[in-house]
Amino acid sequence: MTGTTLTSVAAGTRSPASPTANRARRRILMPPPIVAVFIVVLVVVVVSAALAPLVAPHDPTRNDLIARLQPPAWLEGGSTEHLLGTDQLGRDVLTRLIYGARVSLIIAVLGTLFGAVLGVTCGLAAGLVRGRLDELMMFLVDAWLALPFLVIALVLVALLGTSLPVLVLLAALSGWAGFTRISRGLGLQIREEQYVLAARAIGVSQVRLLIRHSLPNVIAPLIVLTTTELTGIILLEASLSYLGFGIQPPLAAWGLMVNEGREYLNTSWWLGVFPGALIMLVAISVSLVGDWLRDVLDPTTRT
Amino acid sequence: MGRFVLQRLIRSIITLWVVVTVVFVVLNLSGNLAATMLGPDASPEAVAAFRAENGLDDPLPVRYARYLGQLAQGDFGDSLQNGRPAMEELTSRVGATLELGGAAVLIAILIGIPAGVLAALRRNSVWDRGTMLLAFVGQSAPNFFVGIMLILLLSLQLNWLPSSGRGDWQQLIMPAVTLATGLLAALARMSRSSMLEVMSSDFVRTARAKGLSERRVVVGHLLRNAGIPVVTIIGLSIGGLIGGAAITETVFAWPGVGRLMVEAISMRDYPVVLLIVMAVATTVILLNLIVDITYRLLDPRIHATGGTAR
Numbered sequence: 132m133t134g135t136t137l138t139s140v141a142a143g144t145r146s147p148a149s150p151t152a153n154r155a156r157r158r159i160l161m162p163p164p165i166v167a168v169f170i171v172v173l174v175v176v177v178v179s180a181a182l183a184p185l186v187a188p189h190d191p192t193r194n195d196l197i198a199r200l201q202p203p204a205w206l207e208g209g210s211t212e213h214l215l216g217t218d219q220l221g222r223d224v225l226t227r228l229i230y231g232a233r234v235s236l237i238i239a240v241l242g243t244l245f246g247a248v249l250g251v252t253c254g255l256a257a258g259l260v261r262g263r264l265d266e267l268m269m270f271l272v273d274a275w276l277a278l279p280f281l282v283i284a285l286v287l288v289a290l291l292g293t294s295l296p297v298l299v300l301l302a303a304l305s306g307w308a309g310f311t312r313i314s315r316g317l318g319l320q321i322r323e324e325q326y327v328l329a330a331r332a333i334g335v336s337q338v339r340l341l342i343r344h345s346l347p348n349v350i351a352p353l354i355v356l357t358t359t360e361l362t363g364i365i366l367l368e369a370s371l372s373y374l375g376f377g378i379q380p381p382l383a384a385w386g387l388m389v390n391e392g393r394e395y396l397n398t399s400w401w402l403g404v405f406p407g408a409l410i411m412l413v414a415i416s417v418s419l420v421g422d423w424l425r426d427v428l429d430p431t432t433r434t
Numbered sequence: 435m436g437r438f439v440l441q442r443l444i445r446s447i448i449t450l451w452v453v454v455t456v457v458f459v460v461l462n463l464s465g466n467l468a469a470t471m472l473g474p475d476a477s478p479e480a481v482a483a484f485r486a487e488n489g490l491d492d493p494l495p496v497r498y499a500r501y502l503g504q505l506a507q508g509d510f511g512d513s514l515q516n517g518r519p520a521m522e523e524l525t526s527r528v529g530a531t532l533e534l535g536g537a538a539v540l541i542a543i544l545i546g547i548p549a550g551v552l553a554a555l556r557r558n559s560v561w562d563r564g565t566m567l568l569a570f571v572g573q574s575a576p577n578f579f580v581g582i583m584l585i586l587l588l589s590l591q592l593n594w595l596p597s598s599g600r601g602d603w604q605q606l607i608m609p610a611v612t613l614a615t616g617l618l619a620a621l622a623r624m625s626r627s628s629m630l631e632v633m634s635s636d637f638v639r640t641a642r643a644k645g646l647s648e649r650r651v652v653v654g655h656l657l658r659n660a661g662i663p664v665v666t667i668i669g670l671s672i673g674g675l676i677g678g679a680a681i682t683e684t685v686f687a688w689p690g691v692g693r694l695m696v697e698a699i700s701m702r703d704y705p706v707v708l709l710i711v712m713a714v715a716t717t718v719i720l721l722n723l724i725v726d727i728t729y730r731l732l733d734p735r736i737h738a739t740g741g742t743a744r
Contacts, residue, residue: 274452278715281677282695286711289699290460366576370681373578374696389578393685396582397590404586407579414574 166423169416176413180232188214188223191230192381195221200399216401218391224405227383231406234377234384235413237295239364242302243357249303250310251353257311258318259337268315272308280305281370288376298368298377305367306360313356358421362414369410385410442726446719453715457708458501462494505712511705515698520705523694524713530600531690534683535675537610539617539668546621547664551657553622554629565622572619577678581612581685598687609686613678617671624667628660635659662729669725673718 162170179186199221202209209216215224257268284301291297321327330340371377372386380387385406392403476484485491492500504510510520549569553562588608589597596605632638633656641651680692687693691710698706 270448270452274449278453278711278718279673279677281680282711282714285680285695285699286457286460286707289702289704289707362574366574369576370578373576373681374684375700386576386578389582393582396586400586400590403582407576407582411571411575411579414576415571418570418574 162423166419169419172412172416173420176232176409177236179229180236183229183233187226187229189226191222191226191383193222197221200395200402202399203401215405216399218388218402219395219399224388224401227388228385228406228409231383231385231388232409234295234372234382235365235368235410238298238302238368239361241299242364243306243360245299245303246306246360247310247353247357250307251314253307254311254314254316255318258315259322259340261319261322265315268311272311275308281367284367284371285374285376288371293376293379295378298371301371302364302368305364309356309360310353313352317352355421355425358417358424362417362421365410365414365417438730439727442723446723449719450716453719454502454505454712455498457711458498462497510709510712513698513706514703515701515706520709523706524691524709527689527691527694530688531679531683531692533600533606534609534613534688534690535672535679537606538613538675539672541610541614542617542621543668545614546618547625550622550625551629551660554626554633555652557630562626566626569619569622572615573623575615577612577615577681578685580615581608581682584608584612585685600688605686609682609688612685613675613682616678617668617675620667620671621664625660625664628663629656632656632660666725666729669721669728672721673714676714676717 195217198213198217199219201213201217201221203216203224204211204214206216213223213225215228217223218227253268257265284305287301287304288297291300327340335343368377368384369386369389372384373390375387375390377386378384380391388406389403389410392399392401392406395402508521512518513520513523549565553559553565556562585597585608588595595608597608599605638651638655641655646654676692679690680696682688683690683693684696691713695707695710697703698710
């Protein structure tokens with residue numbers, strides 16, 4: 132079996148590991164069709180977000196009160212001018228979705244990146260150095276995980292406001308504990324490996340040991356954790372912005388759009404449903420691609 | 435066992451102390467506390483009075499000691515919105531959140547576990563695949579979107595259930611289901627994989643080999659052993675549920691602690707916010723403690739290998 136079906140991915144079961152590196156390489160080149168579909172979804176979202184000013188049909192913040200609350204093009208009263216309809220201020224929903232993708236993606240990508248760098252540094256250092264540092268680090272992680280992160284995030288937002296840098300900081304903080312835990316375990320594992328002992332024996336410095344010898348070996352599991360964190364941050368950002376603690380109006384963010392659409396649910400359902408469905412679609416895509424990457428990258432996957 | 439509990443208890447208390455200290459540090463280092471507490475429009479005299487009254491001009495260690503003393507006496511300050519003690523604000527909302535959370539956990543357990551167990555027993559059937567697909571989608575759905583879709587479908591289209599507020603049981607259904615989604619999906623996946631693992635173990639094969647009825651194998655051997663990780667998941671996910679409650683309560687205008695927190699943050703009502711943070715931390719830390727102890731009581735292997743047991 133070379134393909135990973137949606138349900139087997141969904142159920143958390145994995146296809147048997149490929150016996151040879153050659154086959155593994157072929158699987159990297161050819162994702163199963165269902166995963167390919169979601170990769171395409173992600174590419175479309177990323178590209179349209181990156182090229183927002185070029186691909187978006189309208190200005191995301193320009194009001195047009197005459198054309199307010201227009202339904203999507205395929206419904207009665209809709210027009211091809213506004214494919215997904217317009218909101219309470221006559222702004223084009225499709226355009227705002229595209230600009231909202233920018234916010235979500237910037238926060239998710241930068242946040243995951245910073246969180247990974249911070250967590251991997253802490254975790255590998257703890258695992259390789261052991262002793263006091265290790266104890267302290269694990270205690271901090273445990274204490275951190277004692278609080279639901281949404282609560283931490285809300286408090287920080289209350290103290291620091293809701294600018295983009297603060298949101299990126301929050302996203303980074305949401306992931307560091309996870310990265311620290313996993314890379315500590317890997318650090319411990321590596322510490323006992325022959326090649327690390329050998330490197331240490333010939334007098335390689337701790338820093339060099341970390342960068343040149345440990346990191347390349349832990350990169351695969353980290354990539355997989357990264358996709359999990361990405362999904363988590365996308366949902367976190369959406370939740371914060373739904374509560375009104377994310378990017379502020381008139382800028383567009385998906386969660387904020389759902390929030391604004393809540394009021395008009397009775398008459399203009401598309402305002403809340405499209406951005407909500409998009410958040411879900413992107414979250415599902417990232418998880419699925421992550422699960423597939425896990426299968427491909429981990430040669431020791433069990434059934 | 436007693437020593438284990440004591441160790442855990444001490445660790446929990448230290449964790450709580452760390453949380454309390456971090457809250458203190460963040461609050462005191464995040465700029466001008468008086469201006470934050472009184473708002474940007476406060477007059478210089480009011481700020482000076484506030485500083486004097488709260489001893490903000492004292493050195494940091496003195497303030498820290500006083501802060502711990504106040505907490506120990508149960509003095510959490512007054513709400514800046516209406517002057518009522520923060521503790522009173524909190525306790526007046528706890529009931530609603532417990533009701534919502536209890537209903538959500540109950541729904542998740544009653545649907546999630548049987549669904550997962552059935553999926554494992556009929557591995558690779560349509561039921562198995564369908565359930566796992568739904569669980570996967572459920573875990574990727576943000577709470578607020580689930581809530582809004584339920585309102586759209588059950589309140590606005592079908593007119594079956596009220597869309598907000600708290601009072602009779604109909605108003606509880608949609609918020610509870612919304613809050614339950616994530617845990618339900620996680621439980622279904624967890625109990626499925628846990629069952630599959632136990633099903634392939636030696637003692638189950640032995641039980642079959644000695645001719646026990648399928649029912650006794652499932653009930654006596656499978657469910658009992660597969661239950662351990664599932665119980666753990668329930669305990670550990672309560673923290674996540676508290677976060678989810680903030681969103682769910684906002685969507686459905688449910689007058690609980692989560693909504694109180696969101697309101698307090700919007701109004702920059704710090705005493706209330708901080709009290710809620712400490713209450714949540716205490717709850718989660720206590721739950722972790724209970725899970726650890728339960729786990730140890732349930733699993734004989736942990737008991738046997740733990741050198742300090744008994």
